[in-house]
Amino acid sequence: MKFGVIICPQCKQVKGVALSSKTTRCIRCGKTLELKKLKIFYETDSQEKLSQAIGILNAEMS
Ligand SMILES: [Zn+2]
Structure with missing residues (x-):
């Protein structure tokens, strides 16, 4: 399954999603x-890399 990292345009929450949805x-x-x-x-098929990417983006946003 492919995952992606998005940022909510309304509140800037960083979130991982399945790209199939x-x-x-x-x-x-x-x-x-x-x-x-x-x-x-960010796009990946690894859930581990997805969590890492969310962590990095969260750090950049703050
Ligand atoms: Zn939001």
């Missing part, structure tokens, strides 16, 4: 996000 709900503000309208900051 069309939408995802932001865990912080609850907004429903359409994946095709979002920038995918």
Whole structure:
């Protein structure tokens, strides 16, 4: 399965998503996000690398 890292445009929450899904709900503000309208900051098929990428992006955002 392919995963991607997105950032919620409303609250800047960094979030990992399965790229096979069309939408995802932001865990912080609850907004429903359409994946095709979002920038995918990182793509991987490894869940481990996904967590690493989320950590790095979180550090960059703060
Ligand atoms: Zn949000």
